[in-house]
Amino acid sequence: MTITTTPHLNFDGNAREALDFYAKALGTEPATMTYGAMGATDDPAWADRIVWGQVQTASGIRVMAFDVWPGQPYDQGTNAFYVYLSGTDADEITAAWEGLSDGAEIRQPFGPAAWSPLAGQLRDKFGVIWALDVAQESTDH
16 A cells, blocks of 8 residues: 655635646646535535645646635645655756746745755745755765
């Protein structure tokens, strides 16, 4: 049996927009289910909001998101979490960085770092902080 960890991002009405953005940035398509399609609400204002959503790439990147339930408190918080992408393929990590940086606040420019040949951190246009790096080659023999 395998256990995976998936960041689950909560939004208040813009989960679809965020999932579409992440899918485009990471080169895939989002999978979504709305409150209306699930039969979870009769309120037309909630029918098109996302009750379940996911972006998953062939290489294993997965992010889930939804719009908080009607009446559920929502507070994005500050520095509450990062979504961390680390890989061995510099081209793949660079492509993810370039996609996610559209409209982002760059917190650490993407480039060489003490722990990685390429690393960076940004706050995307939805307020989610992403940290990316290319894993250092092991020198152990």
